[in-house]
Amino acid sequence: MAKVGVYVCHCGSNIAGVIDVEAVRTFAETLPDVAVARKELFMCSDSGQEMIKQDIRDGLVDKVVVAACTPRTHEPIFRGALSAGGLNKYLFEMANIRDQDSWVHAQNPEGATQKAKRLVASAVGKAAKLRPLEDKYVDVTKAALVIGGGVAGIFSALELAKMGFTTYLVEKEPSIGGVMAMLDKTFPTNDCSACILTPVMVEAGNHPNLELLTYSEVEDVDGYIGNFNVKVRRKQAYVDWAKCTGCGACAEKCPSKVPDEFNMGLSNRRAAYIHFPQAVPKKAVVDMAHCKSCGGRAIGTEPKISEKTGKPILAPCEKACPADAINRTLKWDPAGEIKEIKVGTIVVATGFQVMDKGWFKEMAPDNKNVITALQMERLISATGPTGGKLLRPSDNQKPHTLTFVSCVGSRDEKHHTYCSRVCCMYMIKQARLIKEKYPDLNIYMHFIDVRSPGKDYDEYYTGARRMGINILRGKVGGLEVLPGDNLRVLAYDLDAGSPVEYESDLVILATAMELPPATKKLAQTLGLQFCGSGFFKELHPKLGPVETATEGIFLAGCCQGPKDIPDTVSQAKGAAAAAAVPLCQGRVKIEPTISEVQTEKCSGCGICVPLCPYNAISLKLHAEKPRATIDITQCKGCGVCTAACPSAAIVLHGYEEGQIFAQIAALTA
Amino acid sequence: MPAIILDSEKIKDSVRRIMDLGGTGVLKCVQCGACSAVCPGVKAGFPVLCRMLIKKLLEGQFEELVEETSTWGCQACNRCTEVCPQGVRPQEVVFAYRRYQASELAFSSSATTSQMNLYGTGHAVFTEAGPLREKVGLPAKAPTSAYDEKAQKEIQTLLDDSPMGELGLF
Ligand SMILES: Cc1cc2nc3c(=O)[nH]c(=O)nc-3n(C[C@H](O)[C@H](O)[C@H](O)COP(=O)(O)OP(=O)(O)OC[C@H]3O[C@@H](n4cnc5c(N)ncnc54)[C@H](O)[C@@H]3O)c2cc1C
Ligand code: SF4
Ligand code: SF4
Ligand code: SF4
Ligand code: SF4
Numbered sequence: 001m002a003k004v005g006v007y008v009c010h011c012g013s014n015i016a017g018v019i020d021v022e023a024v025r026t027f028a029e030t031l032p033d034v035a036v037a038r039k040e041l042f043m044c045s046d047s048g049q050e051m052i053k054q055d056i057r058d059g060l061v062d063k064v065v066v067a068a069c070t071p072r073t074h075e076p077i078f079r080g081a082l083s084a085g086g087l088n089k090y091l092f093e094m095a096n097i098r099d100q101d102s103w104v105h106a107q108n109p110e111g112a113t114q115k116a117k118r119l120v121a122s123a124v125g126k127a128a129k130l131r132p133l134e135d136k137y138v139d140v141t142k143a144a145l146v147i148g149g150g151v152a153g154i155f156s157a158l159e160l161a162k163m164g165f166t167t168y169l170v171e172k173e174p175s176i177g178g179v180m181a182m183l184d185k186t187f188p189t190n191d192c193s194a195c196i197l198t199p200v201m202v203e204a205g206n207h208p209n210l211e212l213l214t215y216s217e218v219e220d221v222d223g224y225i226g227n228f229n230v231k232v233r234r235k236q237a238y239v240d241w242a243k244c245t246g247c248g249a250c251a252e253k254c255p256s257k258v259p260d261e262f263n264m265g266l267s268n269r270r271a272a273y274i275h276f277p278q279a280v281p282k283k284a285v286v287d288m289a290h291c292k293s294c295g296g297r298a299i300g301t302e303p304k305i306s307e308k309t310g311k312p313i314l315a316p317c318e319k320a321c322p323a324d325a326i327n328r329t330l331k332w333d334p335a336g337e338i339k340e341i342k343v344g345t346i347v348v349a350t351g352f353q354v355m356d357k358g359w360f361k362e363m364a365p366d367n368k369n370v371i372t373a374l375q376m377e378r379l380i381s382a383t384g385p386t387g388g389k390l391l392r393p394s395d396n397q398k399p400h401t402l403t404f405v406s407c408v409g410s411r412d413e414k415h416h417t418y419c420s421r422v423c424c425m426y427m428i429k430q431a432r433l434i435k436e437k438y439p440d441l442n443i444y445m446h447f448i449d450v451r452s453p454g455k456d457y458d459e460y461y462t463g464a465r466r467m468g469i470n471i472l473r474g475k476v477g478g479l480e481v482l483p484g485d486n487l488r489v490l491a492y493d494l495d496a497g498s499p500v501e502y503e504s505d506l507v508i509l510a511t512a513m514e515l516p517p518a519t520k521k522l523a524q525t526l527g528l529q530f531c532g533s534g535f536f537k538e539l540h541p542k543l544g545p546v547e548t549a550t551e552g553i554f555l556a557g558c559c560q561g562p563k564d565i566p567d568t569v570s571q572a573k574g575a576a577a578a579a580a581v582p583l584c585q586g587r588v589k590i591e592p593t594i595s596e597v598q599t600e601k602c603s604g605c606g607i608c609v610p611l612c613p614y615n616a617i618s619l620k621l622h623a624e625k626p627r628a629t630i631d632i633t634q635c636k637g638c639g640v641c642t643a644a645c646p647s648a649a650i651v652l653h654g655y656e657e658g659q660i661f662a663q664i665a666a667l668t669a
Numbered sequence: 670m671p672a673i674i675l676d677s678e679k680i681k682d683s684v685r686r687i688m689d690l691g692g693t694g695v696l697k698c699v700q701c702g703a704c705s706a707v708c709p710g711v712k713a714g715f716p717v718l719c720r721m722l723i724k725k726l727l728e729g730q731f732e733e734l735v736e737e738t739s740t741w742g743c744q745a746c747n748r749c750t751e752v753c754p755q756g757v758r759p760q761e762v763v764f765a766y767r768r769y770q771a772s773e774l775a776f777s778s779s780a781t782t783s784q785m786n787l788y789g790t791g792h793a794v795f796t797e798a799g800p801l802r803e804k805v806g807l808p809a810k811a812p813t814s815a816y817d818e819k820a821q822k823e824i825q826t827l828l829d830d831s832p833m834g835e836l837g838l839f
Pocket of ligand 2: 244245246248250283284320322323325
């Protein structure tokens with residue numbers, strides 16, 4: 001007969017404030033198979049755990065039931081106590097009498113106590129029938145993948161590479177850098193964004209363990225922690241990057257004009273182009289969607305031979321390239337080439353986008369002098385469309401009155417209810433930079449309230465007030481277009497309790513940060529979940545901030561939620577550290593609480609195969625007959641196959657039929 | 670200015686009463702002021718509209734505001750509802766409060782006249798346009814309730830049977 005030890009926890013007053021713990025303990029003593037029943041203020045404390053260990057050492061108990069909070073956070077602790085006491089750690093069962101009982105039935109102590117007794121009886125029923133299980137291990141591929149080459153991805157990848165792991169950094173654009181590369185200066189220190197980011201980008205580009213896969217996207221991922229197989233699709237650039245020196249001659253000659261994404265559409269780029277001056281890698285691409293195939297040089301064809309000169313007729317880009325790097329004879333191939341890589345862990349760092357101003361009809365979005373804050377960054381950047389001069393887009397004149405509008409699409413039920421977290425600070429930054437350069441400008445900033453809680457942030461904000469920047473509390477209600485490209489701002493001064501109106505010649509909207517819709521496909525491929533705000537969901541908001549529900553996949557940067565650069569970099573380094581753990585260990589543990597086919601009972605009907613949500617089951621020949629086999633690395637122990645098998649040939653270890661029936665019997669007694 | 674004494678029971682009562690009268694979104698307000706930035710009533714000089722009305726109600730000033738004329742400055746244009754980021758529907762709060770004021774007979778005089786006109790002619794605002802109409806070749810009497818006793822009777826019955834009728838205005 002089993003000797004079950006039952007340990008009832010008070011959890012301070014969390015449980016004992018509602019449930020009569022002593023009544024549950026005495027009840028447990030009456031259950032069959034129970035050898036001892038004890039109670040303790042905090043079972044998870046050292047003294048609580050010691051109690052279990054001592055009973056095991058004394059030979060009093062050989063199965064353990066703890067009635068306490070939740071296995072989600074505490075099962076590992078108690079399993080550890082069993083091991084330390086010298087017992088197989090899977091001979092443990094937890095009765096959740098806090099989350100599922102005292103917390104939800106706080107108004108009904110008597111009922112809650114009854115329920116606790118039932119839960120304990122059920123756990124004891126199961127525990128008595130538990131069997132020891134052994135952990136299994138599989139080897140790990142000592143390489144990592146980072147998806148997204150913004151500041152988050154760059155730092156995660158560099159950390160992993162510096163730890164000695166082969167690291168792949170996949171970026172969909174031709175260069176790494178992300179949004180930070182587009183910024184002019186960065187709060188709260190006002191250092192030039194490119195000046196601090198470029199050296200890190202160059203380091204990433206040169207690190208021997210780091211392979212940059214830019215102009216590429218992750219197409220497919222399968223496998224599991226330690227052993228992911230990844231297909232990366234590299235878009236066809238029509239430029240041989242081994243030869244391209246990044247001189248830019250092709251772009252100079254290319255006649256096609258396309259709004260430049262890097263300048264947020266404020267200027268044009270060519271179809272043959274280099275992403276931005278400090279690009280890493282600094283290589284050209286020919287964007288086929290906008291290539292005019294000048295001179296009849298269609299892609300994928302051999303050049304025509306001139307009748308006059310007898311020489312091939314080349315397109316301007318080809319002709320201009322001194323390195324002979326442009327290859328227009330390559331076949332038109334929108335799919336590009338697929339590269340297959342194997343990695344042990346993955347960090348997702350795909351970042352964010354800012355909302356388009358077109359969503360906000362009340363903000364005169366069609367007016368050229370209404371711009372988003374990211375456009376403003378480009379407008380004041382030395383590498384931007386005006387070379388850093390503040391000129392308003394409608395007539396290239398210097399504006400005299402500037403208006404900053406906060407919370408456009410953030411903190412708004414019609415769009416996003418969350419705070420985008422960086423807008424207040426970057427608007428103050430832009431206002432300060434402009435005021436420093438042009439002290440005669442009038443600057444009005446409208447905030448619902450100013451949020452500046454970071455290190456040195458509030459000093460930055462009060463500094464702006466001292467510079468004579470006008471800050472008004474109150475949300476802007478709308479903009480009216482006036483003749484002559486000016487705008488009338490309809491605002492409100494909360495402190496005066498009165499509407500305010502004035503003419504402004506440039507208006508900057510701090511549009512909300514959001515997850516780019518294109519990343520939803522990636523989420524499907526990786527099995528990521530979304531949080532209420534639409535960003536990728538972390539495992540636990542406090543205790544698992546870089547982990548995801550999929551083991552071996554981690555998050556960094558704004559794809560997990562809006563954040564500034566200091567927070568992004570901290571999280572990126574955290575994600576790298578977490579992603580390195582399985583790689584350092586060299587092997588990953590496979591929980592033994594998964595299913596196994598008893599081959600001699602299996603009839604080979606195959607019903608389980610399509611039912612498994614994790615594709616873990618296949619039919620394999622066994623003594624020349626097809627029999628189901630479960631891949632232990634794929635099985636998640638969900639139990640679907642166990643329930644479906646008509647021959648009862650599949651056991652789910654730790655949840656065997658006899659164990660479940662014992663629980664049901666105890667609950668229905 | 671005397672200080673507002675904050676009293677939690679009074680605040681709860683104020684919120685419940687305004688919600689019962691139709692201002693159901695009042696607790697969602699974050700006092701951003703966007704509504705008042707676009708409100709023509711506020712701009713015309715009625716200060717206790719939308720945001721400020723909500724603020725005072727949320728401070729428990731329900732009965733104290735009964736003589737406030739600002740609420741009658743609301744044009745029902747609903748611009749506040751359009752721009753409010755929290756889905757408060759401020760216009761509904763304003764009208765809810767007006768219902769309370771009406772029940773206390775705390776009408777603005779401008780409002781009473783139009784109510785009377787409505788009762789009498791079926792038009793809140795009515796101007797005699799006979800000669801003008803004739804000048805452009807139209808019959809002097811427009812086909813409206815103003816010249817139609819049967820229609821007027823119907824309108825009066827409707828008003829008599831409505832909560833307005835209970836006020837004994839007509
Ligand atoms: C106007 C503005 C001003 C700002 N100013 C400041 C400031 O002064 N100081 C500060 O601290 N913060 C500032 N921020 C915030 C800062 O931009 C972010 O904290 C930072 O850029 C986040 O970096 P990230 O790597 O998470 O995301 P991103 O910079 O968005 O990088 C994500 C990268 O992933 C790539 N990617 C996306 N999807 C895929 C895919 N499926 N496959 C491959 N690659 C993909 C993208 O192309 C991009 O390169 C500002 C933000 C804005 C909007
Ligand atoms: S001209 Fe040739 S070498 Fe120069 S950037 Fe273009 S492709 Fe590269
Ligand atoms: S950070 Fe500031 S501007 Fe941005 S959403 Fe939050 S409050 Fe609004
Ligand atoms: S509906 Fe009334 S309160 Fe709202 S904006 Fe119009 S006038 Fe103002
Ligand atoms: S716009 Fe909405 S949230 Fe803002 S003050 Fe008016 S009612 Fe309140």
